[in-house]
Amino acid sequence: MSTGSYDVAIVGAGPAGCIAAKVATQHGLKTIVFDSRNHIGKPVQCGEFLPIPEELKNIFPNSARIARLADVPKKFITNRTSKLMLSSPSNHQFEFSLISNIIDRAKYDPYLAEQAEAEGAHIHLQTTVIRRTDSNLLILRNKSGRQIINAKVIIGADGAQSRIAQSIGASYQNKAHDLSPAIQFVMTNIECDPNTTEMYFGHQIAPGGYAWVIPKSETMVNIGLGFRRAFTFTSENAFSYLQRFISSHPANIQRMKKGKILRKSGAIIPMGGPLSKTYSDSVLLVGDAAGHVMASNGGGIPTALGGGELAGIAAAQHIHQNQPLCWYEAAWKTEFGEELSSALGILRIADKIMISDSLTDWCMRLAGPRYLQKLIRCRLPFPVRFASKTFVKLLALLSSF
Ligand SMILES: Cc1cc2nc3c(=O)[nH]c(=O)nc-3n(C[C@H](O)[C@H](O)[C@H](O)COP(=O)(O)OP(=O)(O)OC[C@H]3O[C@@H](n4cnc5c(N)ncnc54)[C@H](O)[C@@H]3O)c2cc1C
Numbered sequence: 001m002s003t004g005s006y007d008v009a010i011v012g013a014g015p016a017g018c019i020a021a022k023v024a025t026q027h028g029l030k031t032i033v034f035d036s037r038n039h040i041g042k043p044v045q046c047g048e049f050l051p052i053p054e055e056l057k058n059i060f061p062n063s064a065r066i067a068r069l070a071d072v073p074k075k076f077i078t079n080r081t082s083k084l085m086l087s088s089p090s091n092h093q094f095e096f097s098l099i100s101n102i103i104d105r106a107k108y109d110p111y112l113a114e115q116a117e118a119e120g121a122h123i124h125l126q127t128t129v130i131r132r133t134d135s136n137l138l139i140l141r142n143k144s145g146r147q148i149i150n151a152k153v154i155i156g157a158d159g160a161q162s163r164i165a166q167s168i169g170a171s172y173q174n175k176a177h178d179l180s181p182a183i184q185f186v187m188t189n190i191e192c193d194p195n196t197t198e199m200y201f202g203h204q205i206a207p208g209g210y211a212w213v214i215p216k217s218e219t220m221v222n223i224g225l226g227f228r229r230a231f232t233f234t235s236e237n238a239f240s241y242l243q244r245f246i247s248s249h250p251a252n253i254q255r256m257k258k259g260k261i262l263r264k265s266g267a268i269i270p271m272g273g274p275l276s277k278t279y280s281d282s283v284l285l286v287g288d289a290a291g292h293v294m295a296s297n298g299g300g301i302p303t304a305l306g307g308g309e310l311a312g313i314a315a316a317q318h319i320h321q322n323q324p325l326c327w328y329e330a331a332w333k334t335e336f337g338e339e340l341s342s343a344l345g346i347l348r349i350a351d352k353i354m355i356s357d358s359l360t361d362w363c364m365r366l367a368g369p370r371y372l373q374k375l376i377r378c379r380l381p382f383p384v385r386f387a388s389k390t391f392v393k394l395l396a397l398l399s400s401f
Helices: 015-026 053-059 064-069 105-119 163-167 238-248 301-321 326-353 357-376 384-399
Strands: 002-011 031-034 049-051 077-087 093-103 122-124 128-132 137-142 145-156 179-188 196-200 210-215 221-226 260-270 283-285
Touching (some): 002 301, 015 105, 128 163, 145 163, 179 238, 210 238, 301 326
Parallel strands (some): 031 122, 077 196
8 A cells, every 4th residue: 555645636637627637737736537448538438529619608608618628629520510409309300500619528538637747647547546535635546556645735627427526525415316328439330410409309219308319520429418306207218218219209210220339338418507516625526526517418528628617726725725625616616607507597497397298399389499508508598597487387387278
């Protein structure tokens, strides 16, 4: 068993952890990163849909940081879609403009890690953090056995089921409701419109979630879905929902016939909004570990980048100037808290609607592309609280007929 001392220890070398590591080292901090994977970025557990910086400026108007960080170098972009198509349970389709890069995370994530290493951060792969103790030690396991390290600040960038979040008592209570099992295939030999990203809603398709088709090129797609256990009446798993979507949804029957599956992957998406607490005296939570995902669409790359940079700055200001870590929570709330909370409000309303396919159809038609595009961009045309109450009343009224 060996030990070591660091200014900052980061658990997880995804986008959030790598950006935090880069910034912490840039500020002169001795920084170490652990990830249980063999290779950074692989397997890809992501649809790779990242709106272009101009769209992100519109989605997160208070965070120039997010738009700057999401300006991904061209060599990591495999395609650009200019439209989003939403399909209702009865396959009524609504299209609107939303320009997005489709990035190659198998290459982009390692690039972020290389940038952190170039600044001096040490990244250790095949190293699993088993737990964090109350005295801020990390117990690790790797090929050489168990190790213990200590750090002044620990950054939990360890995804939706974060052990670091658990260690500060900050996890979701209702996992069936707030965690979404998601699965994705990369398929080739598909005829698709390379200009359009598609989203499919319906209780039979993905209860409490949606299915997506994201074109990586004219013939290759990321096709996947996320659902939530609290919205199912069966024990069906994500894999079986996806197989049914591919083989029997009217949009897919023809175009998927000759399709070949190149890769399969699955992971969990946090859908319960930001955790109630994203810091402690010596811990910061970032990215999925903090619940920083837009609950109205499941996207978490932009906020992982923005939150990662803020966490690196917060750690440096804490260690150099004794600034309390609560600064971090105030900072992310200022930059993207309102949008994440609106997105959660939208999902809560959708939760009440999506239990019925006919109600979902009706509401999507009522909203039309004009309002659907606002909802996807985390915007309600009226205050969330008011909308929530109005919808509940409306639903009560409808169900009384
Ligand atoms: C199927 C799917 C599709 C998605 N599609 C999109 C999309 O199209 N667009 C979008 O914006 N978002 C998408 N997301 C969400 C997006 O992938 C995440 O929000 C984003 O990757 C979050 O980055 P992160 O750095 O917080 O976490 P991650 O990228 O999940 O990285 C966490 C890292 O922590 C490591 N780790 C975990 N536990 C430990 C431990 N105990 N010890 C050591 N290492 C550990 C993991 O190995 C992993 O490398 C999708 C998610 C899924 C599952």
